[in-house]
Amino acid sequence: MTIAYSAILVGVQIKTIQIETVIGQGFSGFNLLGLPAETTRDMRERVRTALEALGFFIPTKRVVVNIGPIEDIKLSRTPLSHLDFAVAASIIRALCLEKKEPIHIPQKEFFAGELSLQGNLKQLSNLLVYQAVFQNEPNLSAMCLPSPCKLQDERIETFENLKEWLDTRKTKSHKATIMKYDIKSHQRSEQESKKTPPNEITLKEAEKTLKTLLKKPKIAVSLLVAAVGKHNLILAGEPGIGKSYAFKNYPNLLAPLCAKKNSEVQLIHAEENDCKPPFRNPHHSCTSAALIGGASLKPGEATLAHHGVLFLDELAEFPRQSLEALREPLDSGIIVLSRAQGNILYPAKFQFCATTNPCPCGYLFSRMKACRCNPSSSRKYLEKLSGPLMDRFCMQVWIENTEEEKEIDIFGLALKETIVKGKILDFLNLLFQLQLHEDWPYEVPNLHLEYKKLSTRGCEKIKQITHTFANLFPELIKHDSFLDTIVSYRELGQKFLEAHV
Numbered sequence: 001m002t003i004a005y006s007a008i009l010v011g012v013q014i015k016t017i018q019i020e021t022v023i024g025q026g027f028s029g030f031n032l033l034g035l036p037a038e039t040t041r042d043m044r045e046r047v048r049t050a051l052e053a054l055g056f057f058i059p060t061k062r063v064v065v066n067i068g069p070i071e072d073i074k075l076s077r078t079p080l081s082h083l084d085f086a087v088a089a090s091i092i093r094a095l096c097l098e099k100k101e102p103i104h105i106p107q108k109e110f111f112a113g114e115l116s117l118q119g120n121l122k123q124l125s126n127l128l129v130y131q132a133v134f135q136n137e138p139n140l141s142a143m144c145l146p147s148p149c150k151l152q153d154e155r156i157e158t159f160e161n162l163k164e165w166l167d168t169r170k171t172k173s174h175k176a177t178i179m180k181y182d183i184k185s186h187q188r189s190e191q192e193s194k195k196t197p198p199n200e201i202t203l204k205e206a207e208k209t210l211k212t213l214l215k216k217p218k219i220a221v222s223l224l225v226a227a228v229g230k231h232n233l234i235l236a237g238e239p240g241i242g243k244s245y246a247f248k249n250y251p252n253l254l255a256p257l258c259a260k261k262n263s264e265v266q267l268i269h270a271e272e273n274d275c276k277p278p279f280r281n282p283h284h285s286c287t288s289a290a291l292i293g294g295a296s297l298k299p300g301e302a303t304l305a306h307h308g309v310l311f312l313d314e315l316a317e318f319p320r321q322s323l324e325a326l327r328e329p330l331d332s333g334i335i336v337l338s339r340a341q342g343n344i345l346y347p348a349k350f351q352f353c354a355t356t357n358p359c360p361c362g363y364l365f366s367r368m369k370a371c372r373c374n375p376s377s378s379r380k381y382l383e384k385l386s387g388p389l390m391d392r393f394c395m396q397v398w399i400e401n402t403e404e405e406k407e408i409d410i411f412g413l414a415l416k417e418t419i420v421k422g423k424i425l426d427f428l429n430l431l432f433q434l435q436l437h438e439d440w441p442y443e444v445p446n447l448h449l450e451y452k453k454l455s456t457r458g459c460e461k462i463k464q465i466t467h468t469f470a471n472l473f474p475e476l477i478k479h480d481s482f483l484d485t486i487v488s489y490r491e492l493g494q495k496f497l498e499a500h501v
């Protein structure tokens with residue numbers, strides 16, 4: 001019996017797949033076990049034809065290839081055609097052993113790649129899976145992948161076709177293309193990406209974004225504080241005041257991900273990510289299956305936003321069922337998809353951001369226009385936004401259409417001053433440093449919130465955002481209206497409640 005190995009992605013976990021081949025007596029031909037029927041048929045024909053192109057004919061004996069574990073195969077997110085190379089290699093080895101032809105078989109050899117009928121290897125859609133295999137399999141001795149390949153490890157060998165692989169295994173030196181792998185530089189780059197301050201381009205983008213946002217100082221302050229403290233944030237106000245526009249630029253204010261988080265994100269998205277936190281912006285027609293994960297076992301928007309932002313524009317327009325489905329990941333940071341084939345666990349730690357109008361027409365609290373909605377429809381609208389869901393937003397900010405100079409609060413003024421004094425880069429550096437480091441210099445000042453009549457949860461949330469405000473605006477901690485102003489960044493629930501009555 002010969003054994004070859006491959007790997008697939010189940011949820012965000014790498015699973016090792018074992019391919020065993022036995023050539024026995026009898027005439028039952030080529031049997032492929034462990035795969036769904038349709039995949040079996042396709043793979044059998046591809047592999048058989050590719051082997052024939054190489055001069056290997058399946059003998060009139062019983063060739064049995066067993067692929068497992070079956071429970072992992074059933075839940076695979078990786079196309080199963082990527083197992084072609086491993087299946088073909090396993091059969092070639094078994095045939096060589098049978099005919100007593102010499103072939104070098106490394107200890108634990110991994111393969112990935114789909115075969116063409118001529119035996120050529122097609123490019124893989126997600127190489128990162130195979131990068132992650134090295135951590136799971138310390139005893140792995142060779143990883144055979146289609147060339148060219150960007151991955152770097154001394155155990156990686158790349159091939160254009162099956163024949164090239166066979167030629168190297170038949171000669172003594174079995175190393176075809178050895179990728180130069182510099183461990184020191186790899187470790188260095190890992191360390192750097194962990195605590196690197198953002199580069200010039202990131203700072204320039206952030207500067208541009210901040211200057212644009214400052215046309216509405218309250219929006220600017222909300223976004224900056226939310227970015228630093230990773231607070232869930234909802235902005236409410238009448239239409240056309242720039243709520244959605246502000247969020248579209250929000251990713252520019254976020255610090256790059258550390259190497260560990262970035263590799264988690266890469267496994268979810270199955271593509272390379274340059275350390276940018278994900279920003280997902282599903283439309284309100286999005287179903288609950290698309291939001292949290294569907295029947296196909298693919299990750300939903302909440303998982304795709306892991307370590308980043310899930311932004312729902314016009315929150316009240318989303319079906320109630322979809323919003324309800326978000327409660328579990330918001331509390332636990334994980335999503336469990338239960339399907340007939342088994343359970344899959346997906347991570348979903350995201351920052352929840354949203355915008356909303358206060359009523360269907362949008363002008364309920366407007367100073368400029370009268371609301372045209374009938375009371376029952378606006379009550380219905382607000383009901384959707386009240387209760388447990390609204391509670392998930394640590395920051396709930398009301399944005400006025402016109403923010404007169406005298407209405408700008410102490411934080412907005414401090415921001416404007418930063419720009420006037422040319423200290424914007426210092427401020428942005430502080431913004432990114434606070435996101436990258438957990439040891440913040442300022443503790444929460446003693447809060448006396450009794451007079452605000454807040455719930456216990458409300459007090460807790462105010463404490464959290466106060467900590468962020470204190471570290472982003474340390475010069476204002478001693479200001480008389482420091483705490484009162486912070487409370488105004490969590491007043492939406494109260495405002496909506498009053499409208500109800």
Ligand SMILES: [Zn+2]
Nearest residue numbers: 359361371373
């Ligand atoms: Zn209205």
